[in-house]
Amino acid sequence: MQFELTSEYLDKLRDAIDDKDAAFLNAQLHELYAPDIAEIINQLRDSEAAYIYELLDDETAPNVLLELDDDMRERLLATFSSKQIAEQLDNMDSDDAADVISELPQNIQEEVLSHIEDLEQASDIAELINYQEGTAGSLMAKELVxxxxxxxxxxxxxxxxxxxxxxxxxxxxxxxxxxxxxxxxxxxxxxxxxxxxxxxxxxxxxxxxxxxxxxxxxxxxxxxxxxxxxxxxxxxxxxxxxxxxxIDDVVDVIRETAEENIQRMSGLSDDVDSNDDLWRLSRARIPWLLVGMCGGIVGSRIIGTYEQQIKIHPEMAYFIPLIGAMGGNVGVQSSAIIVQGLANNTL
Amino acid sequence: MQFELTSEYLDKLRDAIDDKDAAFLNAQLHELYAPDIAEIINQLRDSEAAYIYELLDDETAPNVLLELDDDMRERLLATFSSKQIAEQLDNMDSDDAADVISELPQNIQEEVLSHIEDLEQASDIAELINYQEGTAGSLMAKELVxxxxxxxxxxxxxxxxxxxxxxxxxxxxxxxxxxxxxxxxxxxxxxxxxxxxxxxxxxxxxxxxxxxxxxxxxxxxxxxxxxxxxxxxxxxxxxxxxxxxxIDDVVDVIRETAEENIQRMSGLSDDVDSNDDLWRLSRARIPWLLVGMCGGIVGSRIIGTYEQQIKIHPEMAYFIPLIGAMGGNVGVQSSAIIVQGLANNTL
The missing domain is CATH 3.10.580.10 (CBS-domain)
Known part of the structure; x- marks a missing residue:
């Protein structure tokens, strides 16, 4: 029932893109839902992605754009003119359009807004991008009856x-x-x-x-x-x-908050995933490692004051890692229980 | 807008319960939504909880029952006869009723089912409790058009x-x-x-x-x-x-999975929160602590083989905690990134 992206299928699509076999690709894309098409485009090179995106009909294209990974969407939009971006936004719900436009540079935002044909849609989007990130205003859509x-x-x-x-x-x-x-x-x-x-x-x-x-x-x-x-x-x-x-926008908030919590707990200071480049990954990981290293250096200075005793009883040193690890583990467990209690308001 | 349970308000309700002031309590309960009433009952003693629950009308009572904490619901239902439980289930959606009944002991389940007046509802519930926990069958409700x-x-x-x-x-x-x-x-x-x-x-x-x-x-x-x-x-x-x-049942699945992940990552082997009793908390925490301790003992045996060298250069011992901690931190960060990649299917 659920779509599963296999590498054979991806290769077949890639070959068809190389051959500019629009008929075959159109038939394939017609069978798929927007989130599935986005999953495929995320795996393609930029030129291939642009070619596939061109083939989509007016109704599907904006939905696919929304489901793309942030960096793929950014790269794809960079190849569009302001007018082309405006056409995509015209067919989106106002909240989704506001999300997309707020990722663009400030000067392009205004240009894009001026190209949106539906004036009501344009003013809705302009209103929504003014609400602060993380408030109900930034989550809401204007479409209602x-x-x-x-x-x-x-x-x-x-x-x-x-x-x-x-x-x-x-x-x-x-x-x-x-x-x-x-x-x-x-x-x-x-x-x-x-x-x-x-x-x-x-x-x-x-x-x-x-x-x-x-x-x-x-x-x-x-x-x-x-x-x-x-x-x-x-x-x-x-x-x-x-x-x-x-609720679908709120489900995303719940999932993102949970992911952020896990990353924070493991000492990552930035939202990263395993596909990010080395620089971004390092930047996220290093701050808390440095804090840990400072703590370790303080610890070694303290142990250093017992140099004479260690010389006499070296067996004391055997248990340093054991004591440190047990203390650390109990602390991590306790903080997990307390943090969860705070998050659920049961504390 | 949102209901906030203050301790003053709770004290006022408790005094009213002591005075058996049903008129005042009815007026208060009428103002509140079922999840808010459940929040209040969770904070009460068993006899107070039973008194409040008695006051609720037939439509509100089953919804409150569903929103109660698991252990409070268990204690409350224990004071009910099978017939009284059946009356509550009769007014619930089939999926919620199946959830409640599956928490009861096996022999009581059948007795309760036999007391449900609406035969269709009874057979729906009997069907639903047969689906395995963690499948779509156990999540679904029979009510549809x-x-x-x-x-x-x-x-x-x-x-x-x-x-x-x-x-x-x-x-x-x-x-x-x-x-x-x-x-x-x-x-x-x-x-x-x-x-x-x-x-x-x-x-x-x-x-x-x-x-x-x-x-x-x-x-x-x-x-x-x-x-x-x-x-x-x-x-x-x-x-x-x-x-x-x-979607509301699925939101619960998403939240529970996220909580479980955080607890697993911090070495808790059971779903606990800070209000659980000492025995339950210990049982959840000890298994992975024991594993950690075994690792620590192995580590101390290995360090023990270098006894002579430590006697000569005790400054080597200073850096044991530092090296151990840095290795541990990097490992935790990496596992968080990888686990998240697996969970999101981006890996």
Missing amino acids: SVYGFETVNACIEEIRRQTDNVDVMYAVYVVDNNERLIGMLSLKKLIISHPLARIEEIQDPDIQYVKTSTTSEEVAEIMQKYDLVVLPVVDQFGRLVGRIT | SVYGFETVNACIEEIRRQTDNVDVMYAVYVVDNNERLIGMLSLKKLIISHPLARIEEIQDPDIQYVKTSTTSEEVAEIMQKYDLVVLPVVDQFGRLVGRIT
Whole structure:
């Protein structure tokens, strides 16, 4: 069921790229989902990647771009003009587009924004890149369906038909008052099973969870996990509905936080993986090794003051590594338990 | 916005429990969500917990039960008769009910099952507890809405109205053929915006992700993350639709796996937290400490063979801890990078 990238398959694709066999490649790409295509492109050389990317249709290409590794995406975008980048962003959800554009240099950002045809999309993206990294504002997307409380179910369904062009995935309809302030929500299920002439106010659920744009990502992740939410509305400081956060973005936050914790615990000061270059890997590893070395040197000075005793009883030296290792192991275990307690708020 | 449990608030509730002030407690509990009530009960003594739980209404009580810490739930259920437990399970989703019942002793499981009034629910639970822990079968719930491909949108909406009693949260409708085999799905959005007389087959999306009951939880988590899914259908070995897995259960798998990794890396052989008793904590910590100690003793025997040299040059002993620590630190960093590479399939 799940796609598995084999090296034979990759070689076959590479040969087809060398032969510029667009028909074969198109047939292959059509069979695959965007994340799978991204997995393939990540393994290709830059020129091959650009060739494959060219072949993708307008709907698939932006999704593939999003799923690429950060450095492959950077290299691929570097070969694009501002106008070409703008075309890709036009077909993305606003939050994804904001993520991509915020990786570009400042001067190119403005150029790209000016080339986006859909003015609403451009202003949404411009708004989103202004929110600080690590807040609900930076996680949220602008695409949502909202209705006024005084409308009927029928009018609401009409409104959904109208607004739905912008919204790929929709789990709930938000209900706002005349001032665009969030007052409740309506599940699609409720909408389907309610009488067409019922007023939204009467069938909505006023008791909903929401966050402010300034709420931290960690708190958003915590709320969505605790209350088992799939989508969470975001309001500004006046309580007006400005966006929504979906669980898939939060799953990424949870995974990244866990990875970061493991790396921190093992004394890496930077986010690295085994494919990174030597310089980046060294830079991440050396700081805490230096701290460890300073500690070791202090330890050797202290042992040095017992020189005479060691001369007389050299067997004392045998147990230095044993005592050090046991102390270290117990310390690491205890810190793992305590750190986890802090992370889960059980402490 | 988010509920914060303060010790003053807890004291106030405790005083009310001592005074048997049901009116005040009911008013307080009514304001809170199930996960918040569970947070409170986790902090209470057993008799207080039982009193609070008694006060909850039929709809809230099962949700609170699910959110309790494992040991608190076990102690609370121990005070219940099989019939009372069965009543709680009757109001739960089948996957949650199966999780709760599988924690009970074998002989009580059958007694509880025999007391569940809704026979369909009882047989769903009995089916689910037979799937092996850690497979898609053990994660899935039986509650889903499925329609036949030959039906129309209108008939489908009628069917949803009929089936929807069992299904709390619904993100998609599954389409099956005459043999109950999964052939596609239909988003609620599509259903709302389609013509009432359109046939399901014509508007369904046949290109969907699914897993088998035997697929591992890790693979399920990987697929849902990779393809950004909120719900994933599960089929049996004949391709018949038997259940669905929602993202909130998978988020728990992701978090638990990450916690387990951190604990394994720090040499804990069991899942513990800082509130566990001394015996459990020791049992988790000692195995790898013993392994470390054996290593240390071997090390001391080796150093012992250089007794004469250490007597002559005791300054050699100064640097034993330094060399050992640096080697250990580099090793831990490397293993973190490699383990992460394996986990992400980037290696």
